[in-house]
Amino acid sequence: MIRFEHVTKRYPDGTTAVEDLSFEVAEGELVTLVGPSGCGKTTTMKMVNRLIEPTSGRILLGGEDIASADPVELRRHIGYVIQQVGLFPHKTVLENTATVPQLIGTPKAKARARAAELLELVGLDPAVYGGRYPEQLSGGQRQRVGVARALAADPPVLLMDEPFGAVDPVVRERLQNEFLALQRTVRKTILLVTHDLEEAIRLGDRIAVYGTGTIEQFARPAAVLAAPATEYVASFVGADRGLKHLAVTPVERADLARADGDGKAPTAGVALGASLREALALLLQEDSGRIAVTDPDSGELVGVLTPEGVHRALRRAQLQEA
Numbered sequence: 001m002i003r004f005e006h007v008t009k010r011y012p013d014g015t016t017a018v019e020d021l022s023f024e025v026a027e028g029e030l031v032t033l034v035g036p037s038g039c040g041k042t043t044t045m046k047m048v049n050r051l052i053e054p055t056s057g058r059i060l061l062g063g064e065d066i067a068s069a070d071p072v073e074l075r076r077h078i079g080y081v082i083q084q085v086g087l088f089p090h091k092t093v094l095e096n097t098a099t100v101p102q103l104i105g106t107p108k109a110k111a112r113a114r115a116a117e118l119l120e121l122v123g124l125d126p127a128v129y130g131g132r133y134p135e136q137l138s139g140g141q142r143q144r145v146g147v148a149r150a151l152a153a154d155p156p157v158l159l160m161d162e163p164f165g166a167v168d169p170v171v172r173e174r175l176q177n178e179f180l181a182l183q184r185t186v187r188k189t190i191l192l193v194t195h196d197l198e199e200a201i202r203l204g205d206r207i208a209v210y211g212t213g214t215i216e217q218f219a220r221p222a223a224v225l226a227a228p229a230t231e232y233v234a235s236f237v238g239a240d241r242g243l244k245h246l247a248v249t250p251v252e253r254a255d256l257a258r259a260d261g262d263g264k265a266p267t268a269g270v271a272l273g274a275s276l277r278e279a280l281a282l283l284l285q286e287d288s289g290r291i292a293v294t295d296p297d298s299g300e301l302v303g304v305l306t307p308e309g310v311h312r313a314l315r316r317a318q319l320q321e322a
């Protein structure tokens with residue numbers, strides 16, 4: 001869907017922001033770009049909607065070279081979410097969300113109805129929040145309006161630059177989870193820039209780990225954690241990458257012990273497929289040292305997870321990816 005072919009960007013002052021970048025984002029895939037400040041993530045993203053033009057190489061969108069597209073027309077197909085959200089202060093939440101559809105000629109009533117649907121979708125009741133102005137919202141709520149507004153014209157592609165950066169860690173995690181649930185229904189092709197490795201891991205189907213102006217590794221989060229491609233990536237993901245693995249490794253049947261040991265099933269539990277991180281958090285609160293694991297469809301107990309099971313699961317995940 002989005003394809004970079006040997007893309008280099010040199011700014012007029014001689015700074016090379018990215019060098020010979022080649023990668024592809026599949027349709028419906030969410031790719032996170034992660035790396036330290038100044039490594040070229042934002043430059044990469046802004047070249048997709050032509051806010052920045054590459055010095056050499058080309059970028060294809062749905063097979064078409066974007067260099068020959070009209071930039072205004074191009075941006076209609078690309079939603080853009082930035083950290084400072086950029087809502088119009090003098091417009092209500094509903095008006096803000098309806099802006100783009102109205103710009104492209106959707107009749108006002110229809111644009112507003114669609115805007116109300118989208119606000120609902122991002123968890124803001126339009127009856128409560130639709131008439132408010134941006135200054136009457138919390139940071140997290142403003143962020144949601146930003147996402148709703150980007151989705152309003154139903155663009156196939158979304159560019160998101162630190163979209164959850166301006167909120168505290170608790171709200172941030174909630175927004176991330178809501179956003180993932182939303183993405184499961186809307187299935188946009190997404191490039192998301194973040195400097196936060198945990199966020200990149202949690203959200204990305206694949207992640208691009210940037211060095212300086214180049215991608216050091218482009219792979220699924222679990223693969224990056226299990227087998228960092230270079231020394232640089234290894235140090236970027238850190239010595240505690242085993243722990244980070246918890247967030248991307250699901251609880252599987254093979255990791256479970258039989259539930260009927262002493263005939264007493266633990267009360268706390270997770271469903272198969274939940275992350276080990278979620279399971280371990282529960283396990284740490286359980287005096288019995290075990291939690292129940294249920295079938296996500298039938299709700300039936302399939303076994304119990306113990307600390308040994310968590311260890312086994314982590315080792316399995318690391319070996320699979322290595």
Ligand SMILES: Nc1ncnc2c1ncn2[C@@H]1O[C@H](COP(=O)(O)OP(=O)(O)OP(=O)(O)O)[C@@H](O)[C@H]1O
Pocket residue numbers: 011012013015016017035036037038039040041042043044195
């Ligand atoms: N207009 C510009 N002129 C000259 N150099 C620039 C310009 N914009 C960015 N740069 C430089 O290009 C490099 C990459 O910048 P970019 O904004 O893409 O990085 P980033 O990874 O998004 O950083 P951050 O996480 O801090 O936003 C940096 O060295 C930056 O100083």
